[in-house]
Amino acid sequence: MRRAKPSAASLGLTPVRYYQLLVRAADSIEGIAADPLIARQVRDVGAARAAALARRAGRAA
Template sequence: MLPEHLLAFEQRWPRHTPQKDRAIRTELGVTPARFYQLLHRAAASPRGIAADPITARRVRARTAA
């Protein structure tokens, strides 16, 4: 999965809900735990930051908290 796709998905689903878990499984084909691993990597990558700096910063800030 490309960083820009993961960040775009996170932008559409900013809060963790049961509906988001279902969407992760159906749209992305991974478990929620794996999605969040990939999302954190994407938010820290130069490609992810370039694709969506606001969402990447929000994800990094949430991880640091």
């Protein structure tokens, strides 16, 4: 996922907007059908980040 800045810039998007659209596409039926491996990778990365955030929030409480 290190290619976000060049990819986002080439599309005229900010990196945040790029990731928002990427996650939306990875969760859609069309995105999964277009490239199931990338869609799975994007969802897995998001799930790992959410789990890490939940662990940190649990320790801070």
